[in-house]
Amino acid sequence: MNELDQKINKYFPGLVVRKDLVKTVKGNAIVPTYVLEYLLGQYCATSDEASIKTGIDTVKEILRKHYVHRNEAGLIRSEIARLGRLKVIDRIGVDFNADKGLHEATFANLGISKVLIDADTVKKHKKLLVGGVWCIADIEYSPSEDKGVCPWILSSLKPIQLSHFDFESYVDARQEFTTDEWVDLLIQSIGFNPGMFGKRSKLTQLIRLIPYCERNYNLIELGPKGTGKSHIYSEFSPHGILISGGEVTVPKLFVNNSNGKIGLVGYWDCVAFDEFAGKQKRVDKALVDIMKNYMVNKSFSRGVETLGAEASMVFVGNTQHTVPYMLKHSDLFCELPDKFYDSAFLDRIHFYIPGWEVDIIRGEMFSGGYGFVVDYLAEILRSLRNHDYSDRYKEHFSLSSDISTRDRDGINKTFSGLMKILFPHGEASREDIEELLRFAIEGRKRVKDQLMRIDSTYGDVRFAYHGSNGASIPVTTLEEEEYPNYYHKVIIEGEDGEILEATQPDRLLVPSKPPAPVEPFLKEKHLTFQENQKGISYDFLLGPYLKGAAMITVTDPYIRLFYQIRNFMEFLETLVKQKASDEEVSVHLVTTEDEFKGEQQKENFEKIKESASALGVNFTWEFDNTGTIHARHIVTDHGWKISLDRGLDIFQHYEMNDAFTFANRLQQYRPCKAFEVTYIKT
Known part of the structure; x- marks a missing residue:
């Protein structure tokens, strides 16, 4: 177990389970996860491997003996008749027979119905009446000469859910x-x-x-x-x-x-x-x-x-x-x-x-x-439904007066829900509260922005909040950041069915033709990118600032693992796209040696060196194992320093070994991590 798993078992003994065990015990039983984890929680809520193994065997045996597969229903019914009584796991629903004044149960997988169930049990578990509930039940078989009497008898029933906490x-x-x-x-x-x-x-x-x-x-x-x-x-x-x-x-x-x-x-x-x-x-x-x-x-x-x-x-x-x-x-x-x-x-x-x-x-x-x-x-x-945390941000922030009552309700309910889930004790830092508030505002803004496209009677709303200093802080959706020209269009249908395009107030109209490409103007700036944002690539971020450089130094302590070295290789690909074929560029990497796979790391660097030299890129590297390098940046000999808070590791996990996914081949289709870049003229 890692440190977090040890901590989880320490503070929640008997209430947690190893999540991969569900697949281990499920087999071909078509039951919800909460049913399986209910059983695992009875027998495997421990970190002791021997107890887990014994518990898994027990749960498998319970499922084997008592879970009713639809295709084996006839066999189970026959077994109940032979033994007289059997415990089964099935989804049970109940209907009220108005003619007889009785409640009757139906077993979804077992395929039996009109089984009498007492009113007290139904009153105690009302969901039996609507949609049905997974239960462990004892069924008896007692045939009668009266054809109108159901031969199946429900002797006990226990819904599969926690009884107390x-x-x-x-x-x-x-x-x-x-x-x-x-x-x-x-x-x-x-x-x-x-x-x-x-x-x-x-x-x-x-x-x-x-x-x-x-x-x-x-x-x-x-x-x-x-x-x-x-x-x-x-x-x-x-x-x-x-x-x-x-x-x-x-x-x-x-x-x-x-x-x-x-x-x-x-x-x-x-x-x-x-x-x-x-x-x-x-x-x-x-x-x-x-x-x-x-x-x-x-x-x-x-x-x-x-x-x-x-x-x-x-x-x-x-x-x-x-x-x-x-x-x-x-x-x-x-x-x-x-x-x-x-x-x-x-x-x-x-x-x-x-x-x-x-x-x-x-x-x-x-x-x-x-x-x-x-x-x-x-x-x-479920118990948290009785609490209200919607006002917990008001000590630090207030919503813009531009936001309507219905928008506020949506924001407040989302914020309250996230607070209950993450901070049930009600204590959160100002930074945590702001993060949840921004997220809640964004989710409601996504709804309202689309409504303004659909119905022109909705007025433009500025989704923002105010800090304690009174400053207004706007909130945008991620797709608004990625596709600003498309996002702020309003679709209007003309009388003849023709689709007309307009813009929201103070927004830019989508150009009918893409502008002619222009040489990028390089300047000092600071860029911030949100998590999951797409459309980002080294070509976009770094390419223009690498063009014309003859010597480039990359300082990044985390070019060690395979995916990190692949990131560096893609950086060199961007450089190759920018340089003229008749020019040579030297690239020097300062990083740290991998503690466990240092030889493999060096071998990979040698392969890159050999490959790059054929394209006019002279690659060298050095290991700084003093532990003193933390900042990650790229410095060129023609006057630019690019500071990257995450170095080259800006992309989230993607299928690196799947040659048939575009995220593998094109960076702009990969979701990013949250990161910042600063361009400094030296």
Whole structure:
């Protein structure tokens, strides 16, 4: 175990599990992660390897004996009849039979129904009535001569979820972790390796948890396929339900007026709509109208009676186009069905997760470290719904008066949710609070900026906040930084259907023709780049400042590992593009020797030297192992010093060995880490 895993086990004994064990025990059992981790938490919530091995065997045996596979349902029914009684793990739903005045259970995988269940059990576990619950149940078989009597008897039922937890102990233990450690613990808890994500990407993942800890939170995430958008809502918590966007009706979601039965929003903390995007989808307009009212007023009507509910709503769907294409031709909501492509509906959204920033899930992204048993974390999040942290930033910051009440609500709810997740004890530094506030503002701004494209009646809003000194600090979205010309266009359709283009007030119009290339004007400047920003390359950052140099010195202590040496090779490629074929350039690298693979490092440098010399680049290097070099910079003999706070290591992890991904071959398609560059004339 690494240092963080040791700390996790020390302060949360018995409440954490090694995350790679889920795959080990799952096999072909189609059960949510929280079901498996519930079992693992019973037998494997330890750091002792021998106990873990024994626990895994126990869990596998429980699944083998008791989990019901659909294709083996007949065999299990026969086994119950033979033995008279058997314990099973299945998803159980309950309906009320009005004619008989009885509750009847249906076992999804076992394939039996009309099993009598007592009213007290149903009252205790109301979610059995809506969507069903995964349970461990004892089933008996007792045939009767009366054909109207069900031969199956439910003798006991236990929902698979945590029965109790100590919130105060959770809060006390949280204070033993730094913010970064706590974030990494949470990322491991949802199954990912935190080393594969930057801070912004980690916050994006954690935004997905807010619907579980914040009442009536409305969240949307649109992005490419394969980024794990629906995983949190189908696998993570027994308090959330994932439904297909096309399968929901007014009675199922809100209330059935014929029998008065309350729908999903009355029983679940989070209702998520999968496959929400798709222009071709047919949507009931009455459903959209009720959703609009519920999302803003937290209520819906049943005839003359008005009912309230606390369920958060999440909408996830796939996009078909790139971000610049959507911004140029329409907007970031363009994939939604027509009935949902409604400014009044979209204005109810509190945060838009930019799914295009989320990496497609790969095998190496999953965690092998320790994290909370997800059912434990789910209960913690649920208890936090009773708290309100939305005012915790007001001691240090205030929102711009330009921001409307609805925008403020979205910002405040997102900020409150992030505070609950990261700082349940309520104590955060000014810097941490500012980071969360900016992130919350950005997510709401993304919604509002697109609304101003869709509906011209929305006025321009300046999303900013004020510090204690009164200075106004503007907030931008990342795609606004990447594609400013496209981002600030407004799409207007003329009377004859012709698409007209206009601009938002004080914005630049997208030029109809790209400007003719001009020789870059070099000047002293300081540039800052956000995490996940794309469109950045060494050619863009460094190329113009390397042109014409005969001697270049690169100081970077971290040119040791293979990917770091590859970064340096790509730096030389940029240099080769800039120099004339009849010129020679000398490049000297000052770095540190790898403690474990120094010989391999030298061998790689020799290969680079040989390859570069054929193109007129004379490469030399030296190792400074004194530990005194920390600053990373590039100095040229024609008067420029480029200071890079991350050196050449500005890109996030990408598939380096996959020759068929553009991120491997073209730097501008790789997401960046957050970094800064300063150009100084010497």
